[in-house]
Amino acid sequence: MGKATYKEAGVDLDLYRDAMQRLPRLMHRTFSPRVMRLDGGFAGLFKLDFASRLFNRNYRDPVLVSCTDGVGTKVKVAKLTQIHNTVGIDLVAMSVNDALCCGAEPLFFLDYVAMARDDATLLEQLVQGVSDGCIQADCALLGGETAIMPDLYAPGDYDLAGFCVGVVERKHLIDGKSIAPGDVVLGVASSGLHSNGYSLVRRVVFDMQGLGVNDFIDELGQTVGEALLKPTTIYARPLRRILTHYKVKNVVHGIAHITGGGLRENLGRIMPDSTEALIQRQSWPIPSVFSWLQRLGDIDDGEMEQVFNMGIGMVLVLSSFYADNVARMIRESGLSCWKIGEVVAGKGGVSWAD
Numbered sequence: 001m002g003k004a005t006y007k008e009a010g011v012d013l014d015l016y017r018d019a020m021q022r023l024p025r026l027m028h029r030t031f032s033p034r035v036m037r038l039d040g041g042f043a044g045l046f047k048l049d050f051a052s053r054l055f056n057r058n059y060r061d062p063v064l065v066s067c068t069d070g071v072g073t074k075v076k077v078a079k080l081t082q083i084h085n086t087v088g089i090d091l092v093a094m095s096v097n098d099a100l101c102c103g104a105e106p107l108f109f110l111d112y113v114a115m116a117r118d119d120a121t122l123l124e125q126l127v128q129g130v131s132d133g134c135i136q137a138d139c140a141l142l143g144g145e146t147a148i149m150p151d152l153y154a155p156g157d158y159d160l161a162g163f164c165v166g167v168v169e170r171k172h173l174i175d176g177k178s179i180a181p182g183d184v185v186l187g188v189a190s191s192g193l194h195s196n197g198y199s200l201v202r203r204v205v206f207d208m209q210g211l212g213v214n215d216f217i218d219e220l221g222q223t224v225g226e227a228l229l230k231p232t233t234i235y236a237r238p239l240r241r242i243l244t245h246y247k248v249k250n251v252v253h254g255i256a257h258i259t260g261g262g263l264r265e266n267l268g269r270i271m272p273d274s275t276e277a278l279i280q281r282q283s284w285p286i287p288s289v290f291s292w293l294q295r296l297g298d299i300d301d302g303e304m305e306q307v308f309n310m311g312i313g314m315v316l317v318l319s320s321f322y323a324d325n326v327a328r329m330i331r332e333s334g335l336s337c338w339k340i341g342e343v344v345a346g347k348g349g350v351s352w353a354d
Contacts, residue, residue, distance in 0.1 A: 010150030015118035019146065022124045026131040030141040034107070044142030046108050048167065061170040065104035068163045069094035073198040074228075079156060080206075080213045081225040084122055087160060088129020089136070090195045093232035094259070095164035096137040097314065100239050101255040101270075103174035104166030106139035112161040113146045116153035126160065129231075137236040139164065172243070176254040176270030176317070183253055184323040185267070185277055185341035188330055190313030192289050194232040196260040197307040201228065204297035219292050227289050235314045238333035242316075242326055251326070254317035258309040265306070267315050268349040276346025277317070278353050284338040287311045317343060 007013070024039060031037075033052065036045035049057050071090045078087045088111070096106045111130045113123060123146060134141045153159070168174075193201065205211050205224060213225030220227050242252065254270040267277050290311065294304050304310065318326060323339065330337040341353070 010117060011148045012118045015120060016146075016148065019118060019120035019123045022120055023127050023144075026124075026127050027141045027143070030131055030134040030139070032138075032140055035140050035142065044108065044110070044140075046140065046142060046165075048107075059167070059169060062167050063170050063173055065099050065102045065166040065168060066164065067095040067098040067166075068161065069098065070159065070161045071195050073202060074195050075158060075160060076202060077198065077213065077225065077228045081229060083225070083229060084125040085129045085132075086229055086231045088126050088131070089133040089231035089234070091130055091160045091162040092133025092137055092139075092164075093234045094195055095162045096133075096139065096166075097232075097235055097257040099164050099166040100235055100314075101174065101257050102166075102168055103172050103243055103252070103255070104168040105240065106137050106164055106166045106236055108140040108142040108165055109134050109137070110142055110163040111144035112163075113144065113158060114153065114160075115146065115148055115158045116150050116155050118148055122158070126158070130162070133231075133234060136234040138240070139166075139236075172250060174250075174252060174255055177272060178250065178253040179270065179272055179275055179317050179343055180253070181275060181343050181345045182320055183317050183343040184320045184339055185279065185343065186316045186318065186323060186327055186330070187284055187312040187338050187340035188235065188238075188314040188316065189233070189284075189336035190258070190287075190309045190311055191233045192230040192287055193228065194259065194309055194313060196309065198228075200297070200299075200307055201293060204293060204299070209296050217292065220288055233313050233335070235335075238330050238335060239314075241333060242329055245329065246322070251322045252316055252318045254315075256315040256317075258312050258315060260307065262305045262308060262310065263312060263315070264350045267317075270317070271343075271348050271350065273348040274345065275343050276348065277341055277350045278344050279341035279350060280353050283340045284311055312340065315340075 034047045038045050071087050078084050215224050256267045258266050327337045
């Protein structure tokens with residue numbers, strides 16, 4: 001019997017070093033002047049504020065906001081297509097969009113990649129997506145971890161997790177407590193499925209219908225793979241524009257990121273007990289990917305609304321006086337936006353006005 005080695009056990013340190021050498025450039029392109037370079041260090045360094053008359057924040061009572069999330073089984077679709085440079089955008093979006101719901105400015109992001117074996121090219125593609133997402137979110141990719149675990153993952157499989165830290169002044173913290181009857185509910189468009197419900201998606205599309213990722217769907221005008229891998233929208237820039245425009249008045253009373261659980265569950269999380277969000281079902285166009293999927297799987301309306309975002313990726317609850325101007329700013333940022341409901345007196349939660 002020969003001597004045991006790490007390589008023989010499934011972890012090749014030479015390949016690992018090669019992979020690590022490809023990542024610094026993807027991190028550095030996301031750095032702002034607030035990042036303190038510590039290449040090769042054991043942690044990332046980020047200045048909450050910095051001495052610059054042009055860019056300093058002059059925080060008075062800053063609150064740190066932290067979020068973590070993953071991409072779920074959407075990575076299975078990436079594996080089928082062999083396109084791995086977009087799920088990293090999804091990874092950033094899932095945490096950053098949650099941080100935005102508190103009114104936070106995303107500061108930095110960390111990623112965790114778990115793989116079956118060392119694969120420098122695959123890792124580079126994954127982190128390329130994370131880096132692209134951080135650019136869209138205007139936050140720094142400060143560091144990360146790559147774990148090689150051949151006994152936990154099948155060859156070619158991997159998983160992703162991400163962690164975002166942001167900051168908000170306490171007086172501008174958005175927690176839903178100021179939501180009141182008469183407020184308007186604005187829905188901001190999603191790019192499609194985003195990163196939720198993919199266990200159901202894969203069962204319907206691949207198992208029940210036997211479709212392949214390269215099959216072209218006339219109804220969608222694209223292949224199955226293109227439709228299912230469309231990255232999650234990152235809402236950082238339009239929301240930052242709105243929140244910085246209204247620096248004195250807290251115009252936005254609540255923000256909800258619409259993920260698994262749909263509008264009812266996610267918007268319901270921020271509604272005070274004395275109010276209710278009354279949503280008009282026909283107030284926005286539902287993207288064709290949802291009607292296509294519903295027809296393929298004969299999925300009930302209630303199940304669709306519970307699992308998917310149905311075309312609304314983010315919701316803003318705000319004073320009716322400012323609703324038109326905020327909607328205009330969102331549209332000028334390149335995103336569609338609709339008035340989808342209003343806040344009324346109630347006992348908390350969300351109801352539908354059919």
